[in-house]
Amino acid sequence: MKIVVDAMGGDHAPAAPVEGAVLAAREYGVSVVLVGRPEVVEPELARHDTSGLDIQIEPASEVIEMDDQPATAVRAKPDSSVVVGIKLLKQGRADGFFSAGNTGGVLAAAIFHLGRIKGIKRPALSTIFPTVKGHCLLLDVGANAEVKPEFLVQFALMGHVYAERVLGIGRPRIGLVSNGEEETKGTPLVQAAHRMLKNISSLNFIGNVEGKDIPAGLADVVVTDGFTGNVIIKLAEGLGGLMKQIIREELSRDPLSMVGALLSKRAFDRVSARTDYSVYGGAPLLGVDGVVIIGHGRSNPVAVKNGVRVAKTAVEQRVVSTIREGWAAMSEQIAAAVST
Amino acid sequence: MKIVVDAMGGDHAPAAPVEGAVLAAREYGVSVVLVGRPEVVEPELARHDTSGLDIQIEPASEVIEMDDQPATAVRAKPDSSVVVGIKLLKQGRADGFFSAGNTGGVLAAAIFHLGRIKGIKRPALSTIFPTVKGHCLLLDVGANAEVKPEFLVQFALMGHVYAERVLGIGRPRIGLVSNGEEETKGTPLVQAAHRMLKNISSLNFIGNVEGKDIPAGLADVVVTDGFTGNVIIKLAEGLGGLMKQIIREELSRDPLSMVGALLSKRAFDRVSARTDYSVYGGAPLLGVDGVVIIGHGRSNPVAVKNGVRVAKTAVEQRVVSTIREGWAAMSEQIAAAVST
Numbered sequence: 001m002k003i004v005v006d007a008m009g010g011d012h013a014p015a016a017p018v019e020g021a022v023l024a025a026r027e028y029g030v031s032v033v034l035v036g037r038p039e040v041v042e043p044e045l046a047r048h049d050t051s052g053l054d055i056q057i058e059p060a061s062e063v064i065e066m067d068d069q070p071a072t073a074v075r076a077k078p079d080s081s082v083v084v085g086i087k088l089l090k091q092g093r094a095d096g097f098f099s100a101g102n103t104g105g106v107l108a109a110a111i112f113h114l115g116r117i118k119g120i121k122r123p124a125l126s127t128i129f130p131t132v133k134g135h136c137l138l139l140d141v142g143a144n145a146e147v148k149p150e151f152l153v154q155f156a157l158m159g160h161v162y163a164e165r166v167l168g169i170g171r172p173r174i175g176l177v178s179n180g181e182e183e184t185k186g187t188p189l190v191q192a193a194h195r196m197l198k199n200i201s202s203l204n205f206i207g208n209v210e211g212k213d214i215p216a217g218l219a220d221v222v223v224t225d226g227f228t229g230n231v232i233i234k235l236a237e238g239l240g241g242l243m244k245q246i247i248r249e250e251l252s253r254d255p256l257s258m259v260g261a262l263l264s265k266r267a268f269d270r271v272s273a274r275t276d277y278s279v280y281g282g283a284p285l286l287g288v289d290g291v292v293i294i295g296h297g298r299s300n301p302v303a304v305k306n307g308v309r310v311a312k313t314a315v316e317q318r319v320v321s322t323i324r325e326g327w328a329a330m331s332e333q334i335a336a337a338v339s340t
Numbered sequence: 341m342k343i344v345v346d347a348m349g350g351d352h353a354p355a356a357p358v359e360g361a362v363l364a365a366r367e368y369g370v371s372v373v374l375v376g377r378p379e380v381v382e383p384e385l386a387r388h389d390t391s392g393l394d395i396q397i398e399p400a401s402e403v404i405e406m407d408d409q410p411a412t413a414v415r416a417k418p419d420s421s422v423v424v425g426i427k428l429l430k431q432g433r434a435d436g437f438f439s440a441g442n443t444g445g446v447l448a449a450a451i452f453h454l455g456r457i458k459g460i461k462r463p464a465l466s467t468i469f470p471t472v473k474g475h476c477l478l479l480d481v482g483a484n485a486e487v488k489p490e491f492l493v494q495f496a497l498m499g500h501v502y503a504e505r506v507l508g509i510g511r512p513r514i515g516l517v518s519n520g521e522e523e524t525k526g527t528p529l530v531q532a533a534h535r536m537l538k539n540i541s542s543l544n545f546i547g548n549v550e551g552k553d554i555p556a557g558l559a560d561v562v563v564t565d566g567f568t569g570n571v572i573i574k575l576a577e578g579l580g581g582l583m584k585q586i587i588r589e590e591l592s593r594d595p596l597s598m599v600g601a602l603l604s605k606r607a608f609d610r611v612s613a614r615t616d617y618s619v620y621g622g623a624p625l626l627g628v629d630g631v632v633i634i635g636h637g638r639s640n641p642v643a644v645k646n647g648v649r650v651a652k653t654a655v656e657q658r659v660v661s662t663i664r665e666g667w668a669a670m671s672e673q674i675a676a677a678v679s680t
Contacts, residue, residue: 132582145519146527179485179570187486187567211574215582227527228568230519232575234551239579242472242555246614250607260603267590267597274586 002094003311007036007044008063008081009101010299017100018044020304025053027305030312033094035060035085060084066297070104074112082106086113089290096311098282100295100304107143110288117320119327122147123287124155125226125294126162127233130275131217137163137172138214138222139286141229149192152176152223153200157330158286158323159221160203165317166284166310167220175209175219177228183207193223200333202326240275281306284314286323291315342434343651347376347384348403348421349441350639357440358384360644365393367645370652373434375400375425400424406637410444414452422446426453429630436651438622440635440644447483450628457660459667462487463627464495465566465634466502467573470615471557477503477512478554478562479626481569489532492516492563493540497670498626498663499561500543505657506624506650507560515549515559517568523547533563540673542666580615621646624654626663631655 005021007014014036021032022045031054034041038059045055062080064073074083082101086109088094099106103125111123126139137159144151156174163172176194178186183194185208197205209219214232224232251261261268281303282295291314295307314320345361347354354376361372362385371394374381378399385395402420404413414423422441426449428434439446443465451463466479479495480487487495496514503512516534518526523534525548537545549559554572564572591601601608621643622635631654635647654660 130582132585142519145525177571179482179567179574185485190567211571211576212578212581214575215578227519227530228571231517231551231568231572235554235572235575236551236579238552238555239576240583241552242470243580243583245472246611247607250610250614251604253610254606257604257607260600260605260607263600264591264597264604265600266594267587267600270590270593271586274590 001312001315002031002033003308004033004035004058004085004088004094004097005304005308006081006085006097006099006101007034007041008060009099010295011297012300013100014040014044016299016301017304019048019301020299021055021308022048022050022053023301023305024308025050025055028309028312030308032056032308033058033085033088035081035088037061037063058084058088064102064105066102068102068105070102070108073102073105074108082109083113086110086292089292090114095315096291096293098293098295098304098307098311100282100297100299100307103142103294106292106294107285110285110290110292114288114290114292117287117289117324117327119324119331120154120158120287122151122154123285124158125285126159126283128283129214129222129233129236131215133217136214136217136220136222137167137283138224138229138232140224140226141233142226144226146227147189147225149189149196152193152225153196154287154327156197156203156205156221156223157326159223161319161322161326162284162286162314163221165319165322166313169220171204172220173204173206173218174221174223175206175213177214177222177224178208179210181208181210200330202330281308281310284310284319289320291320341652341655342371342373343648344373344375344398344425344428344434344437345644345648346421346425346437346439346441347374347381348400349439350635351637352640353440354380354384356639356641357644359388359641360639361395361648362388362390362393363641363645364648365390365395368649368652370648372396372648373398373425373428375421375428377401377403398424398428404442404445406442408442408445410442410448413442413445414448422449423453426450426632429632430454435655436631436633438633438635438644438647438651440622440637440639440647443482443634446632446634447625450625450630450632454628454630454632457627457629457664457667459664459671460494460498460627462491462494463625464498465625466499466623468623469554469562469573469576471555473557476554476557476560476562477507477623478564478569478572480564480566481573482566484566486567487529487565489529489536492533492565493536494627494667496537496543496545496561496563497666499563501659501662501666502624502626502654503561505659505662506653509560511544512560513544513546513558514561514563515546515553517554517562517564518548518550521548521550540670542670542673621648621650624650624659629660631660
């Protein structure tokens with residue numbers, strides 16, 4: 001099993017991806033290919049004990065920066081770590097790919113160089129979203145601002161496969177984001193997707209979920225278009241920041257509360273840990289013909305390590321071929337549902 | 341100035357609306373009409389000192405319950421407090437209307453009995469949303485799951501007028517919800533609305549806002565379709581609950597943190613106050629031909645009192661006629677923007 005790690009991707013590159021790759025190689029026994037500029041990756045790798053580990057460096061002279069325009073960058077930088085890394089997958093020289101770099105760049109490179117899984121119309125970006133009970137998989141969070149009902153159904157299938165195979169959730173509950181629980185709620189597009197989904201017996205479709213139902217953990221897989229999904233994740237990020245700032249301001253406003261805050265520090269550390277993205281490592285780009293995991297830009301070494309683990313599990317659990325087969329089996333049901 | 345208060349609307353009706361109406365009549369010197377079942381409203385009102393106040397009761401024998409299907413209920417219950425109250429506005433017997441009841445019911449009754457402001461295609465539900473700097477006005481939050489670009493432009497105009505006239509914000513910054521800052525981001529619909537908005541010189545349009553920009557307070561008026569807006573407010577509600585639960589759980593997990601939490605209680609009370617809806621009283625249903633303010637279902641007497649104040653200000657500030665005139669002046673600019 002060989003996993004490619006984008007050594008140049010993320011706010012803490014190359015230190016964090018290199019250290020995370022070393023940790024992963026040791027803990028999971030996988031081979032790792034670090035893609036990036038040898039002149040920065042080699043010295044970084046030399047700082048770690050890599051005896052007995054299979055870690056190679058694949059040279060790539062360019063970097064897609066966080067603020068690069070994705071589609072342009074992928075064409076303009078053919079020797080970037082992302083493009084070179086994705087091509088290793090395509091060439092069959094590696095089994096999975098992890099990057100904490102420019103999400104749009106990874107998306108564009110994967111669609112362009114790996115292509116889509118047969119039958120899948122549009123790949124979707126997913127993310128792990130915190131809930132009262134733990135977490136759910138939310139998709140699409142930005143790959144497709146505009147969708148058709150069939151795309152949403154495919155997102156549901158892909159989320160189902162990933163949740164079951166990689167997150168280990170038996171018969172994952174699938175929810176469709178809408179502005180009300182009733183089947184009649186939502187745009188005509190959402191209503192059409194709802195009608196299709198409820199006719200697919202292989203999916204555990206629980207119906208519409210409202211905004212409040214997502215953090216409440218009503219669904220394991222939350223399906224929406226990339227416009228709404230993107231607003232959801234960015235709003236959650238913003239609201240988290242707002243809450244933290246308000247709590248910080250108020251705790252420092254009177255002496256007693258300041259003392260209280262110091263005493264409760266351990267509790268607040270646990271709150272941070274529970275809402276920490278790094279344990280999940282990353283979330284998959286689903287629908288492309290290969291295992292591509294995208295980590296948070298702020299990924300630390302542990303997040304990168306976990307990202308490699310997630311990629312490894314996705315490869316072992318045959319996520320890509322399961323999606324392909326699942327769609328083939330499902331498309332007849334879909335056709336029947338559409339025609340009714 | 342006469343404001344109608346739906347005495348039967350909200351989780352704490354009739355006690356909260358009746359007490360709120362009494363407080364408002366005394367503090368703001370307005371006349372109040374309490375609409376509802378006389379047999380419950382009269383004894384409730386008798387519990388308060390109303391000497392010198394102009395508070396009347398308008399009988400309505402029916403109630404639109406929180407779980408009633410709005411459009412059906414408005415037709416099936418013509419003698420409900422909401423319908424009777426809205427009709428008082430229509431008949432010119434009152435100047436403004438406040439309800440903490442079934443939002444959809446108020447919306448349906450207002451559209452059906454008051455009608456739209458001339459030129460306004462679709463009324464929009466707004467809400468006051470907390471930000472780092474205070475709050476912003478968010479609309480539409482559920483009246484129109486599907487919109488056209490022109491509707492979004494009208495929402496922007498209506499939000500502008502309300503923010504300036506009632507919230508007292510000079511030259512309010514208008515933001516359009518999208519999945520990226522750039523003009524090219526978003527669905528074709530959002531892109532079209534963006535192009536129209538940036539050509540309207542009377543609006544202070546700052547461009548697209550992402551999910552994280554809303555709580556960050558980048559815009560004073562946040563414009564979106566009713567589907568996305570509904571997901572936003574319900575997600576915020578759900579995430580607030582999630583954060584509270586996680587903090588509560590972790591604070592009670594070790595003795596030191598429990599002590600700390602007790603000491604910081606005043607700070608957390610202030611956090612609650614800052615994120616409290618009741619100071620705003622309610623948010624307007626904009627675009628209908630009358631002042632209609634909808635409060636939170638959990639409205640307490642102070643929230644109702646503030647809701648009456650908001651209605652009074654909206655009447656004094658001629659929000660309805662300003663929207664009508666603003667649209668008339670703007671529609672030429674719009675037509676020009678559309679044709680380019």
